[in-house]
């Protein structure tokens with residue numbers, strides 16, 4: 001049983017040796033093994049904004065630095081900012097309706113919008129951002145003072161990555177030609193390297209060369225700006241100084257004073273699917289719609305693995321026998337045989353060498369596919385300390401299948417066998 | 419304890435609330451059901467256009483060094499006491515346009531200016547003074563200073579005073595305009 005606010009009393013051994021509560025485990029139907037977040041493959045399915053629930057293709061998300069263009073987070077407490085409307089008279093500085101009965105007096109009230117945080121009451125007016133006439137968008141954007149340098153660095157590293165990739169292709173190609181047994185695609189079809197690059201969707205190598213050649217590494221300088229005269233004597237007003245998390249939330253500017261805090265474009269969230277590393281089957285796959293919390297595939301351990309609950313236990317004393325009452329529940333629609341084992345009776349993790357076909361790796365090298373060797377599932381012995389011994393009944397237990405009607409029954413003695 | 423509840427015209431006070439002691443409730447103020455206001459240490463004066471929501475508690479605490487006659491606890495205009503908040507004060511003055519968010523607690527010896535916000539579940543127990551426009555929020559009691567006062571809840575007050583009589587039994591105003599005018603002069607004029 002897993003609790004939200006209590007420690008996890010019952011833990012299950014994942015096939016990778018981790019001990020986890022049942023709520024964070026998956027069950028691969030194809031390998032018939034328990035998997036956990038550590039030993040499965042996490043894949044990003046789609047990017048979306050958790051506030052406006054808008055989907056964004058991954059290319060666009062990358063372009064926008066994984067941030068939503070219409071939603072903002074509070075720079076002070078990181079809560080989502082809300083847009084608030086006020087009535088403001090033209091030719092008048094925007095002010096609160098609190099300042100009097102402006103609502104009644106104004107002849108031509110104009111709706112103006114500002115951003116406000118419901119948590120810490122920060123508003124965009126606090127830092128002097130003018131109110132906007134439209135509800136969404138139009139908020140002034142600040143430019144990164146180091147934008148040019150950042151772009152230069154980006155180009156440089158992209159070029160280097162490209163160069164390394166090409167070198168790798170060359171190496172792989174040589175390896176296979178030496179073997180002589182396999183004819184590479186380029187040999188067979190007379191494709192040139194440039195054409196192969198085109199097919200693979202890579203830009204030509206010329207531009208990358210220039211980016212590497214023209215790159216100027218930055219120079220460390222010993223000259224540092226002097227501290228202001230009153231640095232040690234001036235009284236500090238902590239309300240005017242930003243906290244470390246506030247500074248780090250906008251790494252481009254790192255404001256020191258609260259008057260320089262600007263709304264943060266909201267970070268996108270991802271929907272992810274999870275995949276078994278051994279058999280490549282999906283363990284979970286969410287629905288595409290960001291508003292939906294349902295799954296298309298949902299192989300949770302909770303639906304397949306018998307649930308163990310500790311009903312009662314007596315305090316453990318040295319050299320004495322105490323009673324431990326467990327309740328096992330079968331969540332599946334099939335009858336289940338269960339045997340209680342001692343920790344040392346656990347079957348050791350199987351050593352399995354996956355046969356690696358050369359054809360497959362050749363195909364991979366040509367397709368420039370990611371190296372999958374890092375995905376391999378590793379099985380380890382579970383680590384846990386034992387302070388007492390459980391004397392288990394030697395016979396196998398039979399758990400009846402789940403009874404959907406049990407919940408609606410009046411008599412309480414309708415649970416599965418114990 | 420003598421019960422001397424003065425409700426000025428325009429105030430909306432639900433019957434289902436505990437009012438004990440000498441309490442004056444200003445015009446335009448809305449008091450939801452299940453509110454507890456206890457003036458055991460001296461009178462409580464609540465100015466105009468305050469909202470006091472369900473399960474909030476305002477206590478004018480008895481203290482040892484009490485003056486005779488006891489000083490009133492004056493609560494300025496446009497204050498909002500959200501659901502379940504608690505304010506304990508021996509006496510003194512609470513400014514205007516403050517917001518006491520849900521389940522917040524303000525203990526004795528806390529002086530509150532104007533435009534302050536005590537965040538949800540924030541507990542102020544140590545003696546301190548909140549200068550104007552202080553905002554306290556979060557479990558770590560972060561403090562920041564707002565640039566301006568919190569926007570007033572006039573629309574909400576309007577709505578509440580229209581809707582409340584349809585669903586709740588109300589206490590009738592028992593003071594006439596003449597006395598309320600003296601109170602009005604105490605209220606500082608709104609800032610431009």
Ligand SMILES: [Zn+2]
Nearest residue numbers: 014016036039
């Ligand atoms: Zn695992």
Ligand SMILES: [Zn+2]
Nearest residue numbers: 049052068071
């Ligand atoms: Zn958004």
Ligand SMILES: [Zn+2]
Nearest residue numbers: 074077117120
């Ligand atoms: Zn905030």
Ligand SMILES: [Zn+2]
Nearest residue numbers: 028031276279
């Ligand atoms: Zn699998």
